[in-house]
Amino acid sequence: MGTENLHITSWVMVRNGVAVQNDSLFLEMTDTDPLSFIKALYKQIKCDYPKFYKMDNLCKLAFISAELLLKNVKLIYGSDEIAVVLSNSSSSFDTDKTYYQSVGDKSNYFPSPAVFVYTLPNIMMGEICIRHQFLGENAFFISEVFNSGILSDYTENLLNSGKAKCVITGWVEINESGWDAALFLIERTAKENEEKRLSKEHLNEIYALKRITK
Amino acid sequence: MEDIIAKLKAEIITQLNLEDKTPDDIHTDAPLFGDGLGLDSIDALELIVLLEKNYGLKLDKPEDGKEVFYSVKSLADFIQSKKK
Numbered sequence: 701m702g703t704e705n706l707h708i709t710s711w712v713m714v715r716n717g718v719a720v721q722n723d724s725l726f727l728e729m730t731d732t733d734p735l736s737f738i739k740a741l742y743k744q745i746k747c748d749y750p751k752f753y754k755m756d757n758l759c760k761l762a763f764i765s766a767e768l769l770l771k772n773v774k775l776i777y778g779s780d781e782i783a784v785v786l787s788n789s790s791s792s793f794d795t796d797k798t799y800y801q802s803v804g805d806k807s808n809y810f811p812s813p814a815v816f817v818y819t820l821p822n823i824m825m826g827e828i829c830i831r832h833q834f835l836g837e838n839a840f841f842i843s844e845v846f847n848s849g850i851l852s853d854y855t856e857n858l859l860n861s862g863k864a865k866c867v868i869t870g871w872v873e874i875n876e877s878g879w880d881a882a883l884f885l886i887e888r889t890a891k892e893n894e895e896k897r898l899s900k901e902h903l904n905e906i907y908a909l910k911r912i913t914k
Numbered sequence: 915m916e917d918i919i920a921k922l923k924a925e926i927i928t929q930l931n932l933e934d935k936t937p938d939d940i941h942t943d944a945p946l947f948g949d950g951l952g953l954d955s956i957d958a959l960e961l962i963v964l965l966e967k968n969y970g971l972k973l974d975k976p977e978d979g980k981e982v983f984y985s986v987k988s989l990a991d992f993i994q995s996k997k998k
Contacts, residue, residue: 813959
């Protein structure tokens with residue numbers, strides 16, 4: 701089996717004060733900082749999930765991107781048939797630094813459990829799965845740059861081996877350059893056209909934001 | 915006592931990142947866990963840190979935690995009792 705019937709049925713991009721959902725601009729606030737933008741997005745989406753505010757930055761970015769990805773989507777799969785496969789470059793370094801700073805002063809040594817729990821990048825998949833009650837396979841990859849090949853191959857394997865019927869995959873990264881999330885919903889369907897077929901080229905094309913229609 | 919309660923509410927909001935809450939949203943006698951503010955096990959650990967960091971207090975007996983952390987009022991009572 702190849703990727704003939706595996707399609708990118710939904711996608712989102714959250715980057716540099718811009719949130720794009722399936723070729724359309726959802727929100728743009730280019731004169732604000734990334735955290736304020738993500739909070740504005742949370743309010744715009746109108747999701748009522750107070751735990752959002754307790755998450756670290758990386759999880760906030762992943763969580764809100766997944767909310768936007770699934771906003772108008774009705775998943776018809778069992779909880780254990782939905783897999784999440786994410787990747788990034790800097791792991792949880794953004795929160796690692798915060799935690800390191802919090803334990804740096806031995807005379808004022810009060811490690812925060814709430815910060816510590818986010819010092820792993822795969823926690824963002826946990827937050828998405830808890831929110832949507834997904835119980836399928838989770839995998840997290842670290843790569844220097846957005847690696848569509850790994851994501852495409854792993855997703856294809858999960859779907860073609862029967863381990864999942866639907867995969868949320870993508871890239872959620874925070875580093876000195878900024879915040880960058882790109883999530884894709886991959887499903888087996890014969891209805892979509894060729895340009896939405898799962899392939900590393902199509903993932904790259906979307907990631908490069910060549911398809912925005914304002 | 916009212917001062918401690920007001921201070922505690924503000925500290926809980928800050929320490930637990932309850933950004934969507936105001937002190938008025940936290941009812942003094944309401945349970946902090948479960949039905950009340952809906953706090954979780956990590957929040958419980960954060961409250962222990964808060965007690966130690968801001969008030970220099972530790973729970974002598976872990977089994978007292980359920981009672982001490984029941985509400986803002988019970989937390990304030992505990993702090994008050996240790997001041998004496």
